[in-house]
Amino acid sequence: MAATRPPDLLPRELARLRVVVAVPPDEAMREAIRELQRTRAELHHVWPMPARLPADADVLVCSYEERLAERLPWTIGRPSAALVVLLPPGRPVDYRRLRDTAPHAVAARPLPPGALTAALVTGHSAFRYEQRLHQRIDGLDETVKALRSIERAKALLMERRQMSEEEAWRHMRDMAMRLRVPVAKVAATLVDSAPLLK
Amino acid sequence: MTAERERRRTEEPWRVGVLFSCSGPLALIEQTQLKGTLLAIDEINEAGGIDGREVVPVIYDPGSDDASFAAHAQRLMLDDQVSCIFGCYASSSRKAVLPVVERLDGLLWYPTLYEGFENSANVVYTGAAPNQNSLALCDYLLGRHGQRFFFVGSDYVYPRESNRVMRAFIETGGGEVVGEAYVPLNATRHDFVPIVRQLRQAAPDIVFSTVVGQATTFFYQCFAEAGLDSATMPIASLTTSETEVRAMGHDVARGHLTAASYFQGVAGSSNSDFLARFRKRFGDREPANMCAEAAYFQMHLFSRALAAAGTMESDVLRTCLADLELEAPQGPVRMASGSGHARLWTRIGRVDDAGEFEIIAEAGGPTPADPYLVSHGRNPTA
Known part of the structure; x- marks a missing residue:
């Protein structure tokens, strides 16, 4: 068994993150930003809020406003960064709009010590998980599409060229090997050119 | 960073999780995977570790029980703070560990043949697909x-x-x-x-x-x-x-x-060297097998990827693992570029x-894995 060691309170990946903070710089916020600096993340403070928030951040920390969604560098559903929304003190919040902006974490100002780091860490983790799931789904979609193309192409060859299933399969496989492309690509091309095969 | 913290950090061992059953109906085979894992760790450490830092396994016995595999995977990632877990034989145990490593962005190194139809970014598959x-x-x-x-x-x-x-x-x-x-x-x-x-x-x-x-x-x-x-x-x-x-x-x-x-x-010096070391460590009568071999070579793959990455963060390790080649006892193997599967014999x-x-x-050479059998006409999902 390993010897014990002091626990890591801050996740390692923080030091590699580019964080853009678009929040009014009052004194409490300046303190919160100083706290974030201790995480060794690369910080950029922008204010006033730009019409379009930068697209190269890993985390966007934004002050809540009704039309925040329009300032984001993505359309809702496929974020390119973790979104942390800070609710301004003493102003009503449109919770429906807040929900539909799809933040990964929310905190209310004035921020107590540690709250911004906590929101950033959990928000970024939720965002990365969402991203990995998206990638897995994209991969599955591609696979299903490839399987479908191969089955359709096989059916076409069997019907139009009177091949057996095994012959149709071998035909596509040989072509793929000759052209050095995946069988799915050969199949998709065959399906696309089906009208010409008649 | 102070000099003291820097020194501590550079001597700190690389901790990895190891989950193979030492009890229950699958202990017989999972023990061989544990042996392959430990032999490779010994070799890595005898050669000076990775970046001068030792690899230290944190080992639990899940007792051939799927729920215990999931619970120990969670304990490894949350309490022991490891990001890489080497383990699992039964597919049901892999399926139990999967949600944990996927949510916490760990890497499960899985040295067992399996049924395919899976391709998680959080698993490195070093056993054969169908x-x-x-x-x-x-x-x-x-x-x-x-x-x-x-x-x-x-x-x-x-x-x-x-x-x-x-x-x-x-x-x-x-x-x-x-x-x-x-x-x-x-x-x-x-x-x-x-x-x-x-x-x-x-x-x-x-x-x-x-x-x-x-x-x-x-x-x-x-x-x-x-x-x-x-x-x-x-x-x-x-x-x-x-x-x-x-x-x-x-x-x-x-x-x-x-x-x-x-x-x-299998012919070749890579295998005879492996067998000689395996027998020296575990006794002349102890047979190696496909599972021990996969467990062994995947630890060396990990070591190569970690040497390039310099960090245990999964994102970085994954990138360094792509296209990595290794002379395994079974012959040369190679990781795929866009997935965690390996070309195997x-x-x-x-x-x-x-x-x-x-x-x-x-076969004349290692075959790329096709977990969904996309490039095989005899597709069972069709």
């Missing part, structure tokens, strides 16, 4: 032993899924499945009595077995005791390795077949008089 073992086995058997297959399996996710794939291969190849029977994972000798009776009655040309763990011994022994003969009705398997053969006895295993990426009889072995697998068929 196109790397069952497809070749099916072609070989249909060509030489006959058309009529009988399936016998342990009752859990791998045998059922694997048989679904195998049935499609057999039927497209012109063969037929004349029977299918399952026994509990912790089956006893008694459970195989009715199975052997069914086999005698159905008289298939080939028995395809996905019986795993301790039960493998009982199955082959009952088969032999009933007077069934490997010359006329061989048992073909993807899981029966040198370890199970040793447990059941040479006479009982003689003539039966297994498809795997690795057998002890395909071989068929037959148990000889000494209880060793004689390699009777072998």
